[in-house]
Every structure is written in structure tokens, then in C-alpha cells.
Amino acid sequence: MRFSAILVAAGSGQRAGQGLAKQWRALGGLPVLAWSARALIEAGADPLVVVIRSGDEALAKAALSDLSGWVLAHGGENRSESVRSGLAALSQGGPEAVLIHDAARPFVTTAHVQSLLDALASADGAVPALAVADSLKTLGDKGLVAASRDGLFQVQTPQAFHRQALQAAYDALPPDAAMTDDAGVMERFGGRVVAVAGDIRLFKLTYPEDFAMADALAAGRRAVRTGLGYDAHRFEPGDRVWLCGVEIAHDQGLVGHSDADVALHALTDAILGAIGEGDIGDHFPPTDPQWRGAASAVFLRHAAALVMAKGGALINIDVTLICEQPKIKPHRQAMREKLAEILALPLDRISVKATTTEGMGFTGRREGMAAQAVANVDMPLI
Numbered sequence: 001m002r003f004s005a006i007l008v009a010a011g012s013g014q015r016a017g018q019g020l021a022k023q024w025r026a027l028g029g030l031p032v033l034a035w036s037a038r039a040l041i042e043a044g045a046d047p048l049v050v051v052i053r054s055g056d057e058a059l060a061k062a063a064l065s066d067l068s069g070w071v072l073a074h075g076g077e078n079r080s081e082s083v084r085s086g087l088a089a090l091s092q093g094g095p096e097a098v099l100i101h102d103a104a105r106p107f108v109t110t111a112h113v114q115s116l117l118d119a120l121a122s123a124d125g126a127v128p129a130l131a132v133a134d135s136l137k138t139l140g141d142k143g144l145v146a147a148s149r150d151g152l153f154q155v156q157t158p159q160a161f162h163r164q165a166l167q168a169a170y171d172a173l174p175p176d177a178a179m180t181d182d183a184g185v186m187e188r189f190g191g192r193v194v195a196v197a198g199d200i201r202l203f204k205l206t207y208p209e210d211f212a213m214a215d216a217l218a219a220g221r222r223a224v225r226t227g228l229g230y231d232a233h234r235f236e237p238g239d240r241v242w243l244c245g246v247e248i249a250h251d252q253g254l255v256g257h258s259d260a261d262v263a264l265h266a267l268t269d270a271i272l273g274a275i276g277e278g279d280i281g282d283h284f285p286p287t288d289p290q291w292r293g294a295a296s297a298v299f300l301r302h303a304a305a306l307v308m309a310k311g312g313a314l315i316n317i318d319v320t321l322i323c324e325q326p327k328i329k330p331h332r333q334a335m336r337e338k339l340a341e342i343l344a345l346p347l348d349r350i351s352v353k354a355t356t357t358e359g360m361g362f363t364g365r366r367e368g369m370a371a372q373a374v375a376n377v378d379m380p381l382i
């Protein structure tokens, strides 16, 4: 089923502590909002309308830079106004189903979305609901008094609706009515809302201590991703080569548009491969004159910055140089130190090796040299 989604992120989040509103705070290396935005888009939301406060555009664009299929809308004084704004941003010809979700609930999954959409087949709306587990009390004049929890549920988001039915309910809602959830708006005008199984992991980040729980969950949602890179360059007359960012005197040079550092090119491709960001030519086209003679460390730094922007962290790299000459071993330590400096990694996570091909092939005939690299990256698995 096609659906659009509205991600409500216009709150100031004051109960969650000082500083940045909670939707922009870091969680597992990414802003809180990026978790649910990515999950909803991966579940198929098209489009995703992200409702923010005026002035938060730069924060939103940074959090969503990695994603496509989203638009921004500006929220109002309260949640209801923000949802109205999100609905207005959806085109009238768009999908019939819409999900409304709080950005402060980062751990939504495709399975949650699917069960809500399935439930829409027989209702105007569907919400995740959890039976109340704790005992309930009311506070009276004489202290706490037991209250029944029978038939009581905690309701979470995302909440799913037939868009036109939800729009009609909001159209009928008085402008000053501040509702805490969208199912409430639908019910108020006679819409039928059903429950699907809630999930304690859909909890809302509300208080500072909630972030400790979220950090623990985020830590469990990471995976190691591996990328592989390969490059080769031809020898030409010259007096030096650049390998792993180190200048080495040699009786030949390497042909290339940049400094022809075959090792850094293979390593840059390995890192880009691990994070699904294409290859070095996509980011630095050889047809672009600004990269003529460029130090290839620029390419490697760019790939490492992309890893960070995605909430990832390089774990280790391993480079193998393939050539008969120059001899690599005398320069290995300098190469590792240079890579450690460029990537800001400890030396023991950086390996540089070399091999010959025993006279066989283009490297054996000394026509050129090649390099292979592997990079492991610890990434959020949303």
C-alpha cells in the first residue's frame, strides 16, 4: 500500500533538558530525527513531510542530507497546528494512507508501519497500543488510591489514517483545540480507530534519562560494513611516486590526473564502498580541472567525512600495494603514520602491505602498479 508520512518535529522539547531540542540531539552518531526519517522512507513513505519550527531549517537539512523523498513544512503553536501544516503540504493526488509520527520516537521499523497499514483495511485509523503494565493510582485528599487499569492502553505513534478522513476531522476541529494525538481528533468526529500491537521500543524521548535508554538501543542497532577498493596506474618517465600520501623517490612516475596515488585511490573507494557512496570518480570527476595534480589525501578526507556524516566510524583499513618496484617495506611505517594522521585513527588499526606478482602480468612487467584496500566501518543500522 502506498502511503505518505508526516514527521512532527516542531516541539521545543523542554522537558528533555537544556540546549538543543530533543529531535536534533545526537543519538548513536545521528540526530534523533534522522532515525525515524530514515526508517519511514525505507518503509516506503512517499513523500515524507517533516514539520519543523521556523529557524530549524539548517538542522533539518543536515539531519536529512543523506535521504531523498522528503519535504519540509513549518509547524504551529501546538501539535494539532503542526499536523494541519503537514497535511496541507501533501498533494491532493497523493497516497490515500498517511502516517503521523513523532520525531521523538526514533525506533520505528518497517514492521510497525506494515501492521498499521494492514489495519487500515477495516478502519479509518490505526494506532499502536500497549496495555498498561504498572499499577495505577489516583491522588486524592488522603493520598494515593488504587485505580483500575482494566481496559486502559498507552497509545504510541506512528498512527495511520485514511488521509481524506483525517483531513475532514481536522477541518472540523476548532482552531484552539489542542489534541495530544491524531487518533483523538479522528475519534472526536466519529471515525473508527483500531489498535495494533504497540512496542515498548516506540517510547517517546521525553526526559533526560530517556536518552540513556535510547543510547543503549541505538548501540545495538549498528553493524560492521566492509568496502573493497582496487586501482591501477601506469608508469611513465619521472623521478618520484606518491603512495599512501608519502612521496617516494623512484626512477619512474605514475600517470594520473591527480597525484596518481594508487593506494589512496583504492582506499578511498574501499571507504566509499562500505557506506554505499559510489566511487571516487563520482565525487571527484577526472574531467574536472580542479583535481589536476591534486593531493589524493583530499579524496580520502572527503570519504572519511562522509562516514562521520552518516553516523559511522572507521574501524580498520588494510591496504596492499602490488608492484616489483619501488620497494615498499622501507616506507611502510611512514605510510601507516600518514594514513593515521589523515584518518585520525590509531596506528594499530592501519595496515599497509606489499606484494610482487613474481614477474607476471602488468605489474610484473613493471608497466604500472596496482593497489587493493579493505575498509571496515561501524554504521547505524536503522
Ligand code: MG
Pocket (backbone or CB within 6 Å): 231, 232, 233, 256, 260, 261, 262, 265
Ligand atoms: Mg586512480
